[in-house]
Amino acid sequence: DAGITQSPRYKITETGRQVTLMCHQTWSHSYMFWYRQDLGHGLRLIYYSAAADITDKGEVPDGYVVSRSKTENFPLTLESATRSQTSVYFCASSEQGGNSNSPLHFGNGTRLTVT
């Protein structure tokens, strides 16, 4: 089915472990985004990508790494997970950027718990 999918849906990991959250979209959208959502903070942008091999930091990038070797995939890696990274992570995509007003389309999120 067309859309944006995230995996896994739920993940529990230990402090210090590396963990990768996957995001895949079938629309061939140029732009992809990673947000985290925490109580009291709303949605905060971690990283975004304008196209394959082009990525940039958002509001809260520390502790995260992204890559975009293919247009349809935008994985998010926590290199050494910390408890403060316990959150719900949302991936999003949009058709265009810059002056475009095309909306963002979100996945259903990955709930990550770091113990």
Add this chain to the structure above:
Amino acid sequence: DAKTTQPPSMDCAEGRAANLPCNHSTISGNEYVYWYRQIHSQGPQYIIHGLKNNETNEMASLIITEDRKSSTLILPHATLRDTAVYYCIVRFKPSGSARQLTFGSGTQLTVLP
């Protein structure tokens, strides 16, 4: 950034119209008004957006005042499945060639049976 003000919560009877207000008095001329909603445990869902004119789609209507300092999202016949947090956003941040959306706290709409 243009800031938005939304009531933290609202109730609406099932089958009635839900009118969700948003104030954005510092909006600039080229900023669009976007509405998203988030149903519990799901990702935010795009609803509608507009610049100056009122807009309507299969989900909702968006009414923007003439001075563009406020807007109202209208769900014409609310159902229980419309219970969600509704976000009004008037700022996207071009950063280089990319764009972002900044989400505020939103309005928790509860549709009552």
